Amino acid sequence: MKKLTLAAFLGVSFLAFSQESKTPEKRDTDKALLVKTDHAELDAKKKAAEEKAKLPKPYDPKADAQADIDRLVAQAKKENKNIMIQAGGNWCIWCLRFNQFVQTTPELKGIVDKNYLYYHLNFSPDNKNEKIFAQYGNPGDKFGYPVFIVLDKNGKMIHVQQSDVLEQDKGYSLEKVKEFFNQWTPKS
Known part of the structure; x- marks a missing residue:
């Protein structure tokens, strides 16, 4: 114990001396x-x-996300599309950037419109959607936001994608995002 006290004293003394010097x-x-x-x-x-x-604010904290997702599953079955859930919030600059990137890049928008029903699942202090996130293993806790949850046409989760691997500089990589979207299109 005395050695520890002496070491602490010497460390503090050295720090004080280095600042004074x-x-x-x-x-x-x-x-x-x-x-x-x-x-x-x-x-x-x-x-x-x-x-x-x-940037546009696509997340609605007041939405009944479970009812919205249930409607999307019914629609996905009819249209043979998968569901792309982009989880995040209007507070998240990277979430807003991703939305803007997809909406303003015709090549990406085309892939999404043809193959997916897209949903922005809100996570914010106003509505954390805890029950819904729990169904999908709380991916935001692990990966941060945005995080993408891909459901098949029956509503079964088939993939969770972290977003940082899709980034490039202060935005997103066209090639990486395109590859991600193409990888999870519906299988005939």
């Missing part, structure tokens, strides 16, 4: 770096908020 110029440089970092972080947050404000 900095020159005024070094302390000023450290402060300047902190201020610069804070400004860069604030600028990034501001840009993200501006981007988020411009």
Whole structure:
């Protein structure tokens, strides 16, 4: 116990000495770096908020998600389509970016419209849809958001896809998203 106390004392003493031994110029440089970092972080947050404000908000926290999914299953059986559930929320910039990417990329929109019924499953403080997420193994807890849950035409979960592997730079990769969508189209 005495060795531990002595080691702790020496560690704290060293830390205090190292801070005192900095020159005024070094302390000023450290402060300047902190201020610069804070400004860069604030600028990034501001840009993200501006981007988020411009993007469509497809998630409805007031929706009865179970009833919506039940209707989609009935429709999927008739149309021989799978169901693509994009889970996330209007608070999630990556969720909004993905939605915008798919909606404004004709090649992706064509694949989705031909093969899937698409649903935005809300997860937010207003409505966490805990029962529905539990049915699918709570993939958001494991992968974050957005996360994609693919159901066959009978409503059976056939795949869960994390989204970070589909990213490229500050957006999504056309090739990776196209491959993902094509991989889970209905099997005849």
